[in-house]
Amino acid sequence: MAKVKQHTREPLFHITKRTEVPLKSSVLVRTIAIVLALIVCGIVTKLFTGDNPISIYKTIIHGAIGSGRFLVTIHELALLLCVSLAVTPAFRMKFWNIGAEGQVLIGCLSTAMCMFYLGGKVPEGLLILIMTCMAILAGAIWGVIPAFFKANWGTNETLFTLMMNYVAIQLIEYFLKIADKSGSNVVGPNLLSHGWFPRLFGQNYILNILIVVVITVLIYIYLNFTKHGYEISVVGESENTARYIGINVKKVVIRTMALSGAICGIAGLLLVGGSSHSIDSNLADGRGFTAIMVSWLAKFNPITMVLTALLIVFLERGADEVSSMFGLNADFAEILTGIILFFIIGCEFFINYKINFTHKKTEEVKEGK
Amino acid sequence: MNALELRNVTKRFGEVVANNKVNLSVEAGEILAILGENGSGKTTLMNMISGIYYPDEGEIFVNGEPVTISSPKDAFDYKIGMIHQHFKLVDVFTATENIVLGIDDGKHFNLKEAAKKTAEISEKYGFDIDPKKKVYTMSVSEKQTVEIVKVLYRGADILILDEPTAVLTPQETEKLFNVLRKMKEDGKSIIIITHKMHEVLSVSDRVAILRRGEYINTVKTSETNEAELTEMMVGKKISLNINRSEPVDPVDRLVVKDLNLINSDGVKVLNDINFAARSGEILGIAGIAGSGQRELLESIAGLISPNSGEISYNDPKTEEIVNLREKTPVQIRDLGVRLSFVPEDRLGMGLVGNMDIVDNMMLRSYKKGNSIFLDRQPPKDLAETIIEDLEVVTPGPTTPVRRLSGGNVQKVLVGREIAAAPTVLMAAYPVRGLDINSSYTIYNLLNEQKENGVAVIFVGEDLDVLLELCDRILVIGSGRVTGIVDGRTTTKEEVGLLMTKMDGGNENG
Numbered sequence: 105m106a107k108v109k110q111h112t113r114e115p116l117f118h119i120t121k122r123t124e125v126p127l128k129s130s131v132l133v134r135t136i137a138i139v140l141a142l143i144v145c146g147i148v149t150k151l152f153t154g155d156n157p158i159s160i161y162k163t164i165i166h167g168a169i170g171s172g173r174f175l176v177t178i179h180e181l182a183l184l185l186c187v188s189l190a191v192t193p194a195f196r197m198k199f200w201n202i203g204a205e206g207q208v209l210i211g212c213l214s215t216a217m218c219m220f221y222l223g224g225k226v227p228e229g230l231l232i233l234i235m236t237c238m239a240i241l242a243g244a245i246w247g248v249i250p251a252f253f254k255a256n257w258g259t260n261e262t263l264f265t266l267m268m269n270y271v272a273i274q275l276i277e278y279f280l281k282i283a284d285k286s287g288s289n290v291v292g293p294n295l296l297s298h299g300w301f302p303r304l305f306g307q308n309y310i311l312n313i314l315i316v317v318v319i320t321v322l323i324y325i326y327l328n329f330t331k332h333g334y335e336i337s338v339v340g341e342s343e344n345t346a347r348y349i350g351i352n353v354k355k356v357v358i359r360t361m362a363l364s365g366a367i368c369g370i371a372g373l374l375l376v377g378g379s380s381h382s383i384d385s386n387l388a389d390g391r392g393f394t395a396i397m398v399s400w401l402a403k404f405n406p407i408t409m410v411l412t413a414l415l416i417v418f419l420e421r422g423a424d425e426v427s428s429m430f431g432l433n434a435d436f437a438e439i440l441t442g443i444i445l446f447f448i449i450g451c452e453f454f455i456n457y458k459i460n461f462t463h464k465k466t467e468e469v470k471e472g473k
Numbered sequence: 474m475n476a477l478e479l480r481n482v483t484k485r486f487g488e489v490v491a492n493n494k495v496n497l498s499v500e501a502g503e504i505l506a507i508l509g510e511n512g513s514g515k516t517t518l519m520n521m522i523s524g525i526y527y528p529d530e531g532e533i534f535v536n537g538e539p540v541t542i543s544s545p546k547d548a549f550d551y552k553i554g555m556i557h558q559h560f561k562l563v564d565v566f567t568a569t570e571n572i573v574l575g576i577d578d579g580k581h582f583n584l585k586e587a588a589k590k591t592a593e594i595s596e597k598y599g600f601d602i603d604p605k606k607k608v609y610t611m612s613v614s615e616k617q618t619v620e621i622v623k624v625l626y627r628g629a630d631i632l633i634l635d636e637p638t639a640v641l642t643p644q645e646t647e648k649l650f651n652v653l654r655k656m657k658e659d660g661k662s663i664i665i666i667t668h669k670m671h672e673v674l675s676v677s678d679r680v681a682i683l684r685r686g687e688y689i690n691t692v693k694t695s696e697t698n699e700a701e702l703t704e705m706m707v708g709k710k711i712s713l714n715i716n717r718s719e720p721v722d723p724v725d726r727l728v729v730k731d732l733n734l735i736n737s738d739g740v741k742v743l744n745d746i747n748f749a750a751r752s753g754e755i756l757g758i759a760g761i762a763g764s765g766q767r768e769l770l771e772s773i774a775g776l777i778s779p780n781s782g783e784i785s786y787n788d789p790k791t792e793e794i795v796n797l798r799e800k801t802p803v804q805i806r807d808l809g810v811r812l813s814f815v816p817e818d819r820l821g822m823g824l825v826g827n828m829d830i831v832d833n834m835m836l837r838s839y840k841k842g843n844s845i846f847l848d849r850q851p852p853k854d855l856a857e858t859i860i861e862d863l864e865v866v867t868p869g870p871t872t873p874v875r876r877l878s879g880g881n882v883q884k885v886l887v888g889r890e891i892a893a894a895p896t897v898l899m900a901a902y903p904v905r906g907l908d909i910n911s912s913y914t915i916y917n918l919l920n921e922q923k924e925n926g927v928a929v930i931f932v933g934e935d936l937d938v939l940l941e942l943c944d945r946i947l948v949i950g951s952g953r954v955t956g957i958v959d960g961r962t963t964t965k966e967e968v969g970l971l972m973t974k975m976d977g978g979n980e981n982g
Binding site: 329330331332333334337338341342344345347348349350352 | 774775776801802803806814816818821822823824825826827828832835836837839840845846847
């Protein structure tokens, strides 16, 4: 018979969930995280490049909000925010839609197809209206397909939405071959010369930004103050409760994914009709995946999402600038972004959980006795 | 010498004493049955033997030597194996793969050898098992067989089976018992937990009885009978002084006729259920946990759709009879049937834990009106009324309900269900886990509803409460109604006997 240890060593600490987090301590933890992130980034920079970290930080800030860049950064923010808002209703329902990329792309594709085939044949105003409807419709369909299968046969939505991304990419590739016989992998503004969004106040992108502002407010209201939004929360929290009060879970899942896809479609519309006036299979540029992080970081709150999207865009824009200014490999800037995000996401753990050191506690007990 | 012995074992969870100074022993080549109602501490006790919990006090001896069992691995080292009620198998693995899973004997992993050994064990004890069969294609009984072989493969001499027959048909049960008898002849010690009296009598050598965490006695099966065991299990009646008024003009409000339900495993969980719930009356439902109570209430509430039978509702205003079977909760509500339901799973079904009290108040009523927007004013008023009337302890109406204590959670849930002015109120284990004061608050609320002419259905586990609160008690066993008795004249023993009377007695001749 094997001998059993009489004294198992007690773990050094154990972790408990905090029930309530005071605002003050959560702000403090986040500030510490950012300071730590900057210090670590500084050390890494010094070690690997020998450049002065302070000047790198300056460059990041300049790259993000320096002269002439401000509007572009805000526009980038708007696009990312739009996709983040799109995935949020689904996420609140605990439907893990990682197919925003494909839903955006299919929105891009339908917009580009309208511009390509209808451009010049219908009045500009009507064309933009058709583009809008088609982008929304295409995105919604792309979202509903996995939702329909999930609702009826319990398929895994994560895999399904992911695979739908590749289908969307291939459809775009196919369109590129048809639209541009030269074999280029981009269909550019020369072919998509109609249906451009009007410039407001003599500036590009203003219309895009305004549209996203409106969507933000609408989604906030939809999720928090409408019956639909309430149903989404109930389904997400507990499907049993939803059944108990007679919510048609299938219907809610399909409806919410239609909405989620539709907003992605709008993001595609903004990308093609409102800014690039071109299409290629990399146009969504990973926003569909970055949006997942933005949405989570904001804890699915559309208003907080403005800030988390800003953070990500700020870092990305800054990183681009750093790599060009210092002649560094573009990947180095990505490393810095990664380090900062690691700290910011990691600090959530310390906000939600408390670490109790066993050693200290047992002593206290002894003293108590 | 005893293969396993427990002396004065005590386990507490917070203030709750799950086991108090329990003594138990089992010899080699013996089958010991452990008998007790729900919550009598059987599973806790077995978990301590198998290393899942560690006792607060007391000693455990294996083959006469004192031992410390602080993990399931320790238990295995002492050749103790437990077969849990819920199987712990990997669906996509074969029987053999599951059986060898987690074994690290330092030898080279040889699946063929393992399959051979599995077949040997199966033959020795008369198991019917295909070593190459994948778990997901197996029936419940086959899965259980794998669990038992898994334990034997590891060389267990002491086997603990937690309610092994709950999921089996009578034929499968008989087969299992034959296997157990063979193991006994082979010198193994077997501890079996069961609620079913006839099984205790047919398979065990001795019976140990627990009641509310207390060890009552161990008796020889050959020297006892059903009535004596029941009495030890349920104990003497304790007076609780719950008010009970005479029902005023009871009419059949809800009539259930020949209701049958087969669940996804193919088990008949409701079997020809017939009863009537009357207005102005509390109908108690007594039974061992998992006898079909939950399925019965969910069928009535429209959450699951029964296979056959009728559920008819007599509308108090129009005297019209409406059939509720195969109606969804929304359709039932749209018919004007005011059916309230306090489910067993409060935070998983009745309420949403992460939502605040106000949003939880809306669950039933949020759809009212044509606006697409929510109107949070009425639920806010309701939340404030309930907090005040039922003395819910909470920082405010915007506190998430998961932060409230169990009793307060239940007050919020019952309060909401009663606020809908029901004509039928179903409550499943509404006082489970509640302290005395909160329990009485709930009893009073139910009585109030009864006096208002509501047909109350109360599913309970504490027989003392059922006997004092209910006008009539329906006893359910294995999905059948085994009796409907008058709450004023019946005895604890009578209800206890009906609860353990299984399968209509048809297999006992």
